[in-house]
Amino acid sequence: MEKRRDDNLEFVVKNLFAGGIAGMCSKTAVAPLDRIKILLQAHNNHYKHLGVFSGLKEIIRHEKFFALYKGNFAQMIRIFPYAATQFTSFEFYKTFFARIPILQSTSHLDKFAAGACAGVTSVALTYPLDMIRARLAFQVTGQHVYSGITHTAICIFKEEGGLRALYRGFIPTVCGMIPYAGFSFYTFEQLKYFCMKFFPFILCKECEKNTGGLVLTIPGKLLCGGIAGAIAQSFSYPFDVTRRRMQLALMHSDTHKFSAGMLSTLKLIYNENGIMKGLYRGMSINYLRAVPMVAVSFSTYEVMKQMLALDTGMKI
DSSP states (O other), X not given: OHHHHXXXXXXXXXXXXXXXXHHHHHHHHTHHHHHHHHHHHTTOTTTTTSOHHHHHHHHHHHHOGGGGGTTHHHHHHHHHHHHHHHHHHHHHHHHXXXXXXXXXXXXXXXXXXXXXXXXXXXXXXXXXXXXXXXXXXXXXXXXXXXXSHHHHHHHHHHHTTTHHHHTTTHXXXXXXXXXXXXXXXXXXXXXXXXXXXXXXXXXXXXXXXXXXXXXXXXXXXXXXXXXXXXXXXXXXXXXXXXXXXHHTGGGSGGGGGGGSOHHHHHHHHHXXXXXXXXXXXXXXXXXXXXXXXXXXXXXXXXXXXXXXXXXXXXXX
8 A cells, every 4th residue: 555655656746747847848948929929919019019020029129039038937937837737637637537437438528628627727726927927028128017026926916906916817717728728638639549540650659668559759749739739729819818918907007997807808808809809819929839839848748758657658
């Protein structure tokens, strides 16, 4: 019994580490695109008239190169526990839902439900750090309101309503996370199975542990992860826009109207800017960042699992 407990603890610790590293790698890879996405989503006065690439060039010209990574340190503090919790809880939820009789008849619903629950679990634990990171990334050089992570947290807590203020935009985040995480994990798992079944000699290789199972090659991991990211973002993006507008609402007096609630914010965005220029504003850049981000995230996690002897390969 003691050995089993130690094995379970080792499994959890290794999974947390693998997930955390995967999250940090993926977010750092797309940090510049993340920042310009936030600036465009929330109609920053300096950048709202620009596109993706012209916006990136303007950031470098106006704020220097490292401004592309503004808010990324806060992102790293948030993303390690976020990704660690998400990937590890997915493994547990997947096992749990697979035991439920009503879900045993299909391999589809259980993986979607496991991914959705994993996403909600991780975002609930780390949401205040996402709020802080968004505030820091939205600032423009020369017009700083906050001086750092701690200062941002204290200001929001004291001036905007305590702990509740740190969770402003949480409801649309959860509404968006359910389809986003659900479709991300479900699509990746299904594509992984598809590749192993139909393209074993192209996108797969034998597991190094000699278990007779197959694992995806690096190109296979990136391909499956990229497609999963694109599909998931298509369903969840309007909630992401709503979340950002609510998070940044109290930074300027003319955007206070977006702090009322999720439904009113969604309605305001739609009434003022419509669907494509409002609810899906910045979607092009989101595809540019989401596809490589999810690809790197899943790929790194799968590689880390193999390095830490957590993955014995899938048998088809």
